[in-house]
Amino acid sequence: MTNGTIRDAVRPFAGLLPMTILTMLAACGGGSAGGGSVTPPPSPPPVVTRDAFGCITGEWRVAGGVPAETRYQTDHFAFHWTGDVVAQADAVKVGQALENVYRVYATTIGLKPPQCESSDKMKININIAGDNGINVAGSRNGTGYIDANALGFATPRTVAHELVHVFQSATPGWTHLPRSFWETHANYMVAQLPDFRGDVDCSEDAVNAAYLAHGNARTRYCGWQFWDRIAQKYGYDPVNAVWTATGMAGDQYATLAATRGWSAAQLNDEFGDWAIRNVTWDYVNRDGYDRGAVFRSAYGGYEPDTPVAFRARRLTTLEPIDLAARRFAVPAAWAPQRWGYNLVRLVPDPGASTITVAFRGVTQAASATPALPGGANEPLQVPPPGSGWRWSVVIVDAQGAPRYAPVLQGGDESQSVAIRADDRAAYLMVMATPVALQHLDDDQVYYSVYRYPWMVQVDGAMPWGYQRDVPDRIAGGVRHPNGNGWVGPAARVDPSVYVGPYARVYGGTVTGNARIEDHAILMSGAVGDRAQLAALTTLGGTATVTGTARIGGVFDTITGNGFALSGSAQLLGDVQIYGDNRQIGAPLFTGFATGVYYGMILQTDGNDPARGALRTAPVPEVTAVPDYRWR
Template identity: 30%
Template sequence: MKTHVLLLLCLLLTGRIAAQKTVFIPSEFSSAPLNTWSYSKSYQSANFVVFWGNVVGTSPATYSDPNLRFNPQSVCDTLEKIYTKFVTELAFCSDVATKNLGKYKIIIVMNDTWGSGGPSGWAFGGTYGNTIGAMWVHPNATRDGAVISHELTHALQGMISIQENTVGGGYVGWEPAGFFWEAHANYMRTQMYPRFAGDDLPRWMGTQSFHLSSTRHHYGTFKWLYTIQDAEGINMVNRLWKESLANEHPLITYRRLKGWNQSQLNDFLYNYAKKEVTYDYTSNNFGSIMRAAREALKTSEPHYVWRLYTLLTQISASTGRYVVPDAFAPQDYGYNIIPLYPTCSSRTVTVKFKGHTEVNSTAGWRYGFVATNANGTVSRYGALSSANESQISFQMNSNETGLYLVVMGAPTTHTSYVWEPGWPKIKRYPYELRIANALPEGYQPDYRAAYKTNGHTHSNGGGWVSNTATVAATAYVGPKAIVRGSSNVSGNARIEGTAWVENATVQNNVVITGNANVWGGTYSGSANISENAILNNCTVSGTAIIKGNAMEWGVSFGAGVTVGGDAEIGSCSTAGVYLQVPHTNNGRTECDGQSATHTSNADVNAGYTQFTDTQMAFSGSVACTALAAAHASVTALKDVVVYPNPVRGQLNISMRNFSPDEDVLISLYNSAGIIVLNRKIKATPNLTLDAVAEKLQPGVYILKVSGRKEFVKKIVVSK
């Protein structure tokens, strides 16, 4: 007996027998319909208590409606595993006996089980009574841990300000830090369930040039936390919450904890941005999971890879000058990834960078090269550059198959943006490039070659059309544009630039241009869709203009509506200019008809004039002495040149930098899209066709030269 007493005393002294947590009943449970709660409609585990309403009775596991049916024990079993990960292993929040989390069980309220007026919706996390964490979840949100791990993080985030950072920290009650609650919750979810890391990846790739704390991607802006975790461990991420000050942005918390200045913070964030090329993260196998998710999208749903790579606007092909389009210009800590395709056998690429500092008072940049391996992992990082103007070079090694330029907006002074300030109120950092011995994304000869299968070039414009799509001869499809799926393009519609149209009906005088991406829906009248606009199953008619980085799903626009900036709005046919998500912070409401001169549309960024050739001149010689040979994964500068054009007699076709043993198919289409010549040959530098001998009638023809790459040329046969 004495031995047992001593053993019990030792256990108590060492804390191995913890006091059982109790259930805190919040004041909200005294009001209908939550006042119908009872312990007979609840379930408890060590750290959780689940309450449900009368709708599902006392046995929710056998309830007739499968959408409301749930097993309380299974829900708690899953939550207990997540709790162990977050609290015990990762030590995000303390549950020692003296803290509230050590005294009370986290409350789970099952949504849509309480009847009229009761808690409803998908899933939410927070606290009750400034005392204990809570979650309000629909039964369907409890199935696999993905949702409840996110919401449990919110409950624990709320506990930080209740019990650990009680002097105004913990990012409570300060709007510019609101994004971090969602970003961190998804980050924590990947600690428990790494397989969900790629959720919402299309949106992230489509908004990676936006400022880091943008509410257009706040669920996905957590990968900078993996940069911290890989370098310093997860405790530093925890410290952001536990040691934050009142009204402090998370980046400023980190800057303060590190003892850095703004320039050093910018260097760190560029270190994160460059990792995004290959998702170069090691913790939790996060990098390989993200790479696999991205490759799966490229293969199976390429229309979702909207703005992964930045497409520059060419100023001059002869001098290799480019400017970043306004829609792609990086915002605060946003970044551009620009693939470069070497054209010189030395594989040395030189870039002259010059930023437009006149656009705003905080303009700054970080930039550099990233070289990759054939398996998609990083090989080397080039040196970081921070000057507003400089010339940088990089020579690829023989084993390296990809080269990228990464440019990040690096503000000289940090700005903490309110929730939904609106596109015109966010600083952007435009720049210009001069590139020697390489072509940027969109200008390489085999641009989008992977998606040009089972189709043909369109007779009017030379763009690519899938065989499953229908494009009228009167409609124009430009040489870099692509029409896929069950699309039907008719009338005088024009698909220009690098626009992507899939499963959509486009008719009348609609113009889809720039880097616009249209999937599904109907587009008619004189609507104009341009720049980086993304439309998914929308209806656009009249003279509506959709531009900028507008991103829309299943809505209708008509009349004189202009939608641009970073807008995501509902259906509207009231003429006006909509460049933001409507919010009290930007003074806009849905479809309010405000004009371009409304204060919400006044841009904080000044305009600029493009630099001169002299300003963008290289220092020293950057000439290439020999064109690049073909590499397995680096595009050589292959080309097809035809002359004379127009032609009356003999047409010369020069296949430059083709392999001598390469099989090539020569196809010629008339203006009606009918093949009038189809001939398979071995590639040759000099091929001649006799227009008279081939009985070609005067008119416009499309010549397609298809080998390992495909080239399209417009030929005019004259009388």
């Protein structure tokens, strides 16, 4: 500060006492009344240089590879292997691909890479072993790594996915975000890459089971479309902030709301807006890329009564509570969980110009069970259900473009929507949106997760299956005399078998006093004795279900390559067979004769009481049996 500058600074204080001015001068290094030593100016801060990724520059080195020998290096990666498990040319190819992916993640998307704020730079180790089918990644002793099997190593999409985990492990989010979200976010990131924009991978699983809680473990790799929509609407930063925000302790949804300044109601609104767009996949990236066209091509449409087994649950089939009054309810097993949603096809009445929907949510004040039994994957406590919904009507016009009715909330609302003679289709969307943020643990067991039942009265249209001239539910099929359900020409069903009015048997063999109930579907396999298929079960492959065994599933097709469920065993809820020849790294599932099981099923669960090996009956659920009385 020069003397002139001091004077300029002092001038406004001309009326102050001399001692005050003297103190100010001393503080500025201008001397003291006693003529003491002058305070030296502070040392200039060190110059920090940054690279093209916005990170502090430094020397890159290799540390901690397994095996220790480094066979190949790029700017940010060190490759380790022994023998000839990997060809050098493949390593060069993958190294170039990883550098390109690293650049997109760090610059285009803006998620900062590991050690970004350090000048001590350690290359990410790519440790390549035999072909055990497993790929893992993260941070080990402060150094990023990808442990790759030889087969997965040569698959560009696989290493791009695993590289996301390295980035994630260098953020504050790794301490509190659930492991299932690590996988969801990794596939969301891969979907932003130019080479994989047209690759939807397994994301159709989330479309086919949209009524399950968003973020559920069954679709942990697949349910990234909501995050894609957030990025389209607000840019990449809000999704990045879920990982990079400091001081957070909640899950991905609580963190998103906190960093955006959203209330629970506002977050619910975002989910409702997302769900209606999924009718036509009304998604366009901020750079103009038509993501919706990719989804429409890969997923197909919403076809009622599709014979494609794994798509059979996309559209919800309602059940009448007063058909004459046009009042219907969602089947209890089909009711949506938190941020899950139902889509119902509405068929306009002949000559109708308006569809009017009156909505009634079935509210629940508290858990239907006072305590959980202490099994695997139960939460420490169960909150109140906080019943809430978002719902709307979506019209698809003659060109395939959507018209959206307002997304309403609450459990007692009505609205009318104009329709045109040339409209292609109409859909009712109903989403469960609890009034308070409701955390679910990673892979939280099915019976501890609330469902949110609802009812509607529809005028000017009928839900699919109740319109005039409704098509046969199975082409070439017939109604079964015992239960009035549908049986296809390829199936063999004994007269003694019960096939309920909403059930379908496309193929396979059903004998004895077996029951195909609720909205269950049998594609192939055998069900006999007094066994049951119930809820939303879809069974295929060569599975056999006998004795008094029961499958009451709500997710995916149980392909059952040769397993036998017998005795009194039960598979319930969001059941998924692990080790059914579609998965790697688990023994083949051969079946159970006892126990009651939920969620991901391993053959070893048959010896685990916490997983249900000793149960003889279903666990009481937190969701109450719905009281479908119109009000």
